[in-house]
Amino acid sequence: MNIYTVETMSGMDVVSVAYAKTTSPKAAAEWVTGRNVRDRRDESDWVRVTDETNRAVYKFSFI
DSSP, X not given: OEEEEEEEEETTEEEXXXXXXXXXXXXXXXXXXXXOEXXXXXXXXXXXXXXXTXXXXXXXXXX
């Protein structure tokens, strides 16, 4: 399991920050937000997830 920083975003503004220890960035986004997510296209409300182990950044939007 990795540790992820999960930021809920509105445009480019950070609305909230939380941390999760899960098996994948998608699982971290869903656990923190309590909502299903998919890969981000160009939505204004989205979730940025950073893998703290390798500093990879993932972007998701709500379904």
